[in-house]
Amino acid sequence: MPEKKILRLSLDDLDTPHYGCTTYTLSEIVKELNSIGVSFMDYPHLVRLNPNIPWKTRGNGAVSIIFIYDDKEKVFSIADQIVYESYKKGEKKSTPALILCEEESITEDIMRFSEDALYKVLSIKRAKSIIKEHNNILFKTYGGEIGLIGALAALANPLTEHTYELICYRLPKNFGLPRKVDKESIIEMSEKTFPYTFNNYDPLTGRILITPHGNDPILFGIRGISPHKLVEAFSMIKVYEEISHFLIFKTNQGTNAHLNFSFKINEVKSYYSVKVKGYVKTNPVITKGGHVFFMLADDTSEICCAAYEPTKNFRNIVLKLRVGDYIEVGGGVRPPTRRYRSKVLNLEYLNILSLVEEHVYENPVCPKCNRRTKSLGKNKGFKCEKCKSRFPFLPKEKRIIPRNISPGIYIPPPSAHRHLTKPLQYYGLNLKIDAPFDASIFYRQFN
Ligand code: ATP
Numbered sequence: 001m002p003e004k005k006i007l008r009l010s011l012d013d014l015d016t017p018h019y020g021c022t023t024y025t026l027s028e029i030v031k032e033l034n035s036i037g038v039s040f041m042d043y044p045h046l047v048r049l050n051p052n053i054p055w056k057t058r059g060n061g062a063v064s065i066i067f068i069y070d071d072k073e074k075v076f077s078i079a080d081q082i083v084y085e086s087y088k089k090g091e092k093k094s095t096p097a098l099i100l101c102e103e104e105s106i107t108e109d110i111m112r113f114s115e116d117a118l119y120k121v122l123s124i125k126r127a128k129s130i131i132k133e134h135n136n137i138l139f140k141t142y143g144g145e146i147g148l149i150g151a152l153a154a155l156a157n158p159l160t161e162h163t164y165e166l167i168c169y170r171l172p173k174n175f176g177l178p179r180k181v182d183k184e185s186i187i188e189m190s191e192k193t194f195p196y197t198f199n200n201y202d203p204l205t206g207r208i209l210i211t212p213h214g215n216d217p218i219l220f221g222i223r224g225i226s227p228h229k230l231v232e233a234f235s236m237i238k239v240y241e242e243i244s245h246f247l248i249f250k251t252n253q254g255t256n257a258h259l260n261f262s263f264k265i266n267e268v269k270s271y272y273s274v275k276v277k278g279y280v281k282t283n284p285v286i287t288k289g290g291h292v293f294f295m296l297a298d299d300t301s302e303i304c305c306a307a308y309e310p311t312k313n314f315r316n317i318v319l320k321l322r323v324g325d326y327i328e329v330g331g332g333v334r335p336p337t338r339r340y341r342s343k344v345l346n347l348e349y350l351n352i353l354s355l356v357e358e359h360v361y362e363n364p365v366c367p368k369c370n371r372r373t374k375s376l377g378k379n380k381g382f383k384c385e386k387c388k389s390r391f392p393f394l395p396k397e398k399r400i401i402p403r404n405i406s407p408g409i410y411i412p413p414p415s416a417h418r419h420l421t422k423p424l425q426y427y428g429l430n431l432k433i434d435a436p437f438d439a440s441i442f443y444r445q446f447n
Contacts, residue, residue, distance in 0.1 A: 002070040006103035010064035012150030014086050015057040016093040023167055024217040025086040026063040027247045029079050038069040042437045046249035047154040048419045049117045052271045052332035059419045062150035076100045076138045087142045095144030097151040101137040110156040117153030118258045119273040127152045161255040161431040166230035167221040168246040176215045182238035183208055189236035197224035197233050198423045202415040227435050245445040255431055256422040259330035266300035270335035280325040284318055292318045305345045311412035320405040324356035352407045361396040
């Protein structure tokens with residue numbers, strides 16, 4: 001009898017702007033592998049990679065599964081067929097990649113590649129040379145090779161800090177039609193399951209965040225920190241169309257996994273996701289379009305930081321920063337453009353570490369009648385307009401301006417979050433705790 005092995009399979013780049021979704025194709029593979037009797041060892045992994053990669057379709061997500069089976073070639077052939085079918089249905093407008101390997105193939109170099117993919121821009125060449133060094137990794141690309149980067153990165157991300165997402169899929173006959181999901185029931189579910197689910201809707205704008213808007217097969221995705229709570233939340237949502245199936249993923253969404261890497265300003269590169277500490281060098285200004293900009297400096301260089309209009313009330317905090325404040329910021333780096341000739345760091349969070357005192361110097365108050373005096377000119381002293389007394393030696397008075405802001409972490413509202421953004425309520429929470437894999441709940445077929 002062939003020996004049973006722990007296998008890992010990963011996929012990326014099945015989305016096109018008009019059809020498909022990498023998680024959906026994986027769900028079809030899971031269905032097929034279920035039917036041949038593989039034993040899944042964990043929830044499928046949905047790994048969000050550097051969100052600032054310019055060639056991503058949507059949220060730069062790649063997926064993988066880990067399971068036990070004895071026939072690697074059979075699994076590869078099943079997955080290959082499913083990926084090829086999806087690729088054809090997407091009119092070959094994506095460049096998918098599929099990888100299958102044994103657990104032993106997950107070595108240091110692949111782990112490092114996975115970590116780098118969270119915040120750097122990686123090359124196909126590096127992915128291919130790693131794969132080549134492991135002669136037992138099976139892989140296939142379709143229409144191009146760029147998908148290999150995401151697929152290799154998803155294969156080995158340990159998801160040390162993680163959350164979960166229950167993704168519910170539509171029947172193919174409904175793809176492209178308006179989603180029939182009751183908004184009120186989503187808000188109610190959100191309130192009842194808080195803080196175990198997150199970013200279901202944005203209370204500030206009233207916008208529902210669990211339903212996408214494109215032609216993709218996803219009806220909705222509920223994010224949270226407990227798979228069982230997600231199933232409970234799922235049952236609270238009223239849906240007025242037939243559902244195909246759902247799959248629960250373990251994911252690095254909501255963990256800031258892309259912002260764990262510290263940079264000096266002179267090391268910051270375009271399209272990277274970075275974390276930088278520095279001093280505010282210019283007071284923030286707001287432009288006509290509602291975007292807020294300021295300069296940040298450290299001992300190596302300076303960079304322009306931006307909080308764009310969609311970050312809404314987050315901008316009000318940023319506007320309160322003053323020259324000399326010591327802060328840490330995290331976000332994506334936009335390359336120089338014709339309009340903004342330097343790199344711009346788009347803020348995804350702001351951690352105020354210390355605030356400078358803000359003050360002004362004013363003319364002294366008349367010691368006799370308590371009215372503010374008038375200056376008689378530089379170094380000539382002051383005069384009280386009421387009692388006409390002159391005070392040649394009185395100094396100016398320092399007035400402290402209240403800052404109305406405190407040290408701490410600030411983030412944009414949910415509608416401006418990226419998939420990886422850590423919600424405020426999860427700062428300080430241990431997101432490393434694993435929910436034991438429950439094979440009875442992770443996949444459910446309805447129609
Ligand atoms: P979805 O989130 O809906 O799955 P997507 O945004 O993931 O869509 P893709 O079609 O997967 O879009 O495109 C992202 C592409 O970028 C993939 O081909 C992937 O291999 C590549 N990629 C991912 N991370 C990096 C990285 N750090 N450096 C270079 N390329 C990357």
